[in-house]
Amino acid sequence: MSQKDNTVELLTGKNNFGKKSRIPAKLDFLQSVTGLFLALFITFHILFESSILFGKEAMYRLTKLFEGEPFIEGGEPLIITALAMVIFSMFIFHAFLAMRKFPASYKEYQRYRAHRELLNHQDTNLWFIQITTGFAMFFLGSIHLYMMMTSPEKIGPYASADRIFSDWMWPMYLLLLVSVVMHAWVGVYRLIIKWGWFDGKDPRKNRKRSKLIIKVLIAVYLFIGLVSLASYMKIGYDHQSDYGSRYVMEKIK
Amino acid sequence: MKIIYTDALIVGGGLAGLRSAIAARDKGLDTIVISMVPVKRSHSAAAQGGMQASLGNTIKGEGDNEDIHFADTVKGSDWGCDQDVARMFVTTAPKAIRELAAWGVPWNRIGKGPREVIINGQKETIVEKDEAHGLINARDFGGTKKWRTCYTSDATGHTMLYAVANEALKRDVEIHDKKEAISIIHESGICSGVIARDLISGELIAYVARGTMIATGGYGRIYKQSTNAIICKGIGIAIALETGIVQLGNMEAVQFHPTPIVPSGILLTEGCRGDGGVLRDKDGYRFMPDYEPEKKELASRDVVSRRMIEHIRKGKGVKSPYGDHLWLDISILGREHIEKNLHDVQDISKTFNGIDPADEGEKGWMPVLPMQHYSMGGIRVKPTGETPTLKGLFCSGEAACWDLHGFNRLGGNSVSEAVVAGMIVGEYFAEYCANTHLNTNTFTIEKFLEAQREYLQEILSYDGGRNIFDIKDRMRTIMQEKVGVFRNGKDLNDAVNELEDLLKMVKEITVTDKSLCNNPELNEAYRVTKMLKLALCVAKGALDRTESRGAHFREDYTKRDDINWLKRTIATWVNPNDTMPTLSYEALDISKMEMPPAFRGYGKKGAIVLNPLSKKREEEIVKIKETLGSVDRFTMQEALMDYDLPKDYKRKNERVGVGYD
Amino acid sequence: MINKSTQVEENTEGYREIEITVFRYNSQNKNDTPEYQTYKLIETPGMTLYIALIKIWSTMDHHLSFDFVCRAGICGSCSMVVNGKPRLACKTRTNEFEDGKITLLPLPTFKHIKDLSVDTGNWMNAMSKKVESWIHTKEKTDIAAIEKPIEPEDAQAVFDLDRCIECGICLASCSTKIMREDFVGAVGLNRTARFAIDPHDERTDAEFYELIGDDNGVFGCMSLMGCEDHCPKELPLQTKIAYMRRKMVKA
């Protein structure tokens, strides 16, 4: 849009053809696209993290795989940096879009809160989870992603475990985990009803079913995530004395 | 002093008022509708059954036309209606429904081929014609020769009202809701608007217009038990009466419905009995066969209502905190049938009474009682809708005695009347407004405003200690018990006297809250006063009418008497301090009728005293028919009784299979 | 908030006693303070909140304001918040509440008038105008000629959405609307869907976009589903909003 077009919209609320701007449609659509992208990413990301449950080696191999080891000798952590940058930009873009929905003033917040308490309605409460976890991720997600971009080489069974345990990152990861799992799945549930994906013949029944599946998925992911986190903690605890040393595969040793 | 000027002022935002507003806007007039409640909440929304129009689309309506609709309407009215008006109405009704269809009313449509229906408790298969596929469907309704009642499921009034209201909004009709008209401004026989009260701020506003229309609906709430919405208090009719000039017609003509549910008064459709449901008393005994061995529960509405009350009077009613009632039992039809065909009834009964009528035995019986349902009487107007005595004051819809219904209206004819009158009367009204100059001075307006201000203050200053709610209760009970389904000289006389006492008693009340704004107690005080005046018109009219006609049934004068009573009761309130209406009569002219009075086709045949003029007119008609020979039905009709319609509403209506014939 | 003393009705019939607490406030009076008032009354069989409130009003407290018109769940006048849930009071039976305690509040988001009475009419009329809630067509109808045939299923589908009674409950159950006053809400979006599927209406998606293509319209909806879960007419609001959203994204 040119400066002139913008001015017309400023003055009339419409563009120079007297039509409404299509931007709101795009914003709404992109909010969902970015949300879905991030949600898909996180479903796999958590699964990959949980590879630690199959042993250090499994996790190490996976990390190396992402560093492109099959093609590049020894792996290239910069690939992780690049990947993290893509995610980070999506993340920022999504947050930027979704921010529009936050209560914009104390008055809005107060009205929302009082109403939510009065109504005590599940889907409305879920939205509250969504904005609080979203807000928390502004910080938590940023810290995590920033680290991944700046020190991508510090991913591995010991490096990660040390960071989590000895570097006192676990409280952050705990919060991030809970936030991201809840946020992503509630977000997916929202996408389902928002676009009418699985309406079928009986949309009311299917909505209930979707909600149930989402709840199960939240539980499953929280479980996997927490167990993985615990497992890193354990490794980190055992590895305190060797803090800083990197993991080397048995074979190579 | 707040004065609002406009070209056309309409009081009442139901179907009649809003459709009239559209007519006025289409003439380019500034139009304001004032309404007690948001217009889409008007009582028109409650009509479930449907709207009559002789489209003749369904196979069961084949051959239907204006003539048959006309005959049904006149017979239904027990010859009390104005036949000119009935003709105007039946000719315009098909146009009204087609206009509504174009405005988006989702009328139930015909699907070609066979479908199953229930007629008088019997299953039957009917086959719809191919060429009727997709056209407006109709259902059966009491008192009609053909299936003529068009519908949208059980929400006909709602969909009609929304379509008309939205069209009014589209045309920028100004809608002022939560405003109640409490007096009419007039001078030297010309009406120039109303004084209204803002029900939020309590402020008095003068609405001043070239022409004013009252479309405020019925007055059912003067009865203790009524199917009407709680705003149907007849205030619009009462303020017309209070001018001392305007006449009310046939106020005693009040229709009752046999099976509203107790206590809420919500209608349970005729279909319950049509499909085979039965009525039971406190002992669970099915009593209708004792009274009406032939038709049993399927006798006509008024007959069933009367028998029910008769039975309750014998002490067979079921006692309840809401008074005695009887049971309607449809559980015998079986759960499957109920859930499929009487789903709406089941819904109402479950929601409002917590009773599932499909439950077997006593558990599923629904409490019912005949209740007031429709007000045939109202502001007497000419066929143009203008009051004959106050220029510039028009009236349409249930509030009017245009006189389409006489002493009994057919189901489905009233929403139809509301819209059709909105078209016809609305058009005459718009013409009047367009051709008239506002001719009033602020002095007059001020005088009327001041009078109302003083009146409200006066009410607040009453200090007799009585309670307006007790007075209202008493009035409604008297109407229910003594001016109800059964009427007799003694009870009516008592009723008139007691009501008169109550009216006097109003000056002895005390309104505890002295505020002028948002004071529901004050509202009640002036409304009940107005309602009492209407109640007196009804009771006095019923007392003096010593015959039985249509819904007006006198135990002591059981015959319809065309010699003495083929006339309209006219009530006026000559002096503001009067405590009784002044009655006079307007004779119906048999010699001009297209259909001279005869036997109605239901009820007892011997129960009529025919007027010799009927015979004479019949012979005349035969002669006219002979002289004309074989002409089409339109020419014939014109020769028998010509009538006028505005715009192009008199054009012939097209029908499937027969074209414009 | 003050809690006013309770008003009690004599128990005579051996029915249970219930307690109705009502929000009392006169927005028209600058000096008034909000308070809750409790009434104790006898529950008669088949009692609805309509019957209960009329009883309170005519026998205990003539100053109480509320709005009923049809008292049959048809007109949408009597929406209020009953124990936290926006509902039609006339369609609410008192015996639904096991402990016999009922709290009534006026409907939020609408302009408050007094006690349980709010102004819905003006908002709804403005909404109807905003979404141009009427048939748009260039065709001229000859009302004397046979009407345009419509498939029975199409008519039924329009009817299903036309059942909205503008009760405002969807708005009062919607946190989005609570926060953002200009949001048209489910009632407005459902209305556009109703016309979008009406065979009489010739409007294109682009034309509907002009009415609801912004954050006050369909893109403002955050899918909280308060509307869907409280609508007394059980309209398919979720699917219809999604339907309009899909259309508008492509428009």
Ligand SMILES: Cc1cc2nc3c(=O)[nH]c(=O)nc-3n(C[C@H](O)[C@H](O)[C@H](O)COP(=O)(O)OP(=O)(O)OC[C@H]3O[C@@H](n4cnc5c(N)ncnc54)[C@H](O)[C@@H]3O)c2cc1C
């Ligand atoms: C339960 C029930 C079912 C029915 N079913 C059918 C049916 O199936 N078919 C049929 O044909 N008929 C039916 N009827 C009758 C029909 O609904 C009415 O006769 C018709 O709708 C009346 O329309 P109206 O426009 O004259 O008045 P209403 O729709 O009653 O409108 C009156 C208007 O006037 C306003 N008003 C009243 N007093 C004042 C005042 N003082 N100041 C300002 N405004 C005021 C009100 O706010 C309202 O807007 C039924 C009636 C009932 C009770």
Ligand code: HEM
């Ligand atoms: C700073 C970080 C984030 C913020 C502030 C944020 C905020 C929000 C908010 C407020 C919503 C609700 C939008 C609405 O109600 O319409 C939302 C939706 C969503 N979010 Fe996030 N979010 C963030 C990160 C994420 C992440 C990391 C994921 C995935 C793992 C994610 C997935 C989703 C999804 C799928 C939706 C639903 C999209 C939609 O409704 O169109 N978000 N987000």
Ligand code: SF4
């Ligand atoms: S959509 Fe439902 S809740 Fe909303 S106004 Fe209409 S009927 Fe009421």
Ligand code: FES
């Ligand atoms: S009073 Fe009409 S819906 Fe409750």
